[in-house]
Amino acid sequence: MYPELNHFKQMKKEYDDDLARVTERWTLLHKQKEWASNEYEELLNAYGVRNSRVTMENLTEVKNKYLKALEKEREAMEELDQLKESRDDRLSEYLKTVYKSRDRELDAAQKSMEKKIDQIERLKAEYLMMVQQIQEIHGYRLSVEKETSDLVNSYQPSYTPKEILPLYPELTRMEIPLNDIQYVFQKGELPDHLKKYVQFNDRSIMKIKKP
Template sequence: MYPEIKHFNSIKQEYDDKLAVLYKKREQIEQKIARVNIINNERSLTKKIKNINDEILDINKSKNQRLQKLVPYLLAGKQREVAAATKKFTQMSKDIIRFRAEYLLLIQQLYEVQQYAQDIETAFKDSLESIETDPQQIDINIDLLEINLHDPIHPNNPPLGILEKEVQQVYKTGKLPEWLHSYIANLHSNLNENFKPNRNKKNKRLK
């Protein structure tokens, strides 16, 4: 909430609290009227209700007048905050484009590493062709360099591709996927582990 709307709501709440007290008082008097049979008492209570109703009207009028004066400030604050949010949104969108470009450059590097490994394998097999040796006996496993782009349930190879359903989930609900919670927890765990003091070292006593 921005400051102007906090101030607006605070003043509104003050009036609403006063009105709530009057509404409660009026309700109590109406309950008394329903129970009494003496005309004088009923007239007295009815007059009290009229006074309360008049006070309610005055408070509502004062509330509306005061809050109406705050509307221009409320609008100005809204415009300021929306402009700031729009600027932040635009900047973050540019950051995401930059991250996307960096991500694709990393994928390209994966391709280059994979191609290099395949070239090594090809050169290795070509070199052995002249000596009648079965290259399968001393093969390197090219499958280890395959990447998973979109299969979210692969047990040992999480997807490197950007899943649209995850983007939609985070953008529309603000909720992160479960694997990301686990990833963040592991990061924190590793950081804490790295900063733990070595308790196995005995403190040297000064002589």
């Protein structure tokens, strides 16, 4: 990840942790309020009934307990609402920075990719030039054999030819199979049969091995 996205991730995690903590506290206070509410309601129902042992003092004590629990629950809910509002405001504002940073990273990566593609184009040109040189060398071999054969045959018809294999089967080995390209995309490394041609320096930069 790039720095701005890491910072956004850290901020979000901190808010998530705080929200989880405050939500857990509110949940506990809500249960305590419900318990106090039920207790208060039971005493209210019992108060004034004949032979009831519930006194006004009992009722007042439980009522105060309920009101205190209700106040704590409201405070926790207010804290939770304020925290959510703060999170939404801060993260929404910082998202502008994240988007700008994302564009910066994508643009830089795009330029790097285009540079590599251009390098591949130059390598392709070098490759085709080498193919041309190989063709010229092969043509020279054929001309050597033909000229030798013509001259010897003009002297005696018993020339022993030298077999020169066709060039194209050799050139097919130089093609890059689609399977190799897919392997590099999927695995992020060269196929084993090509690793012998490259080496990595201390900065993990790939270089072609010298013969």
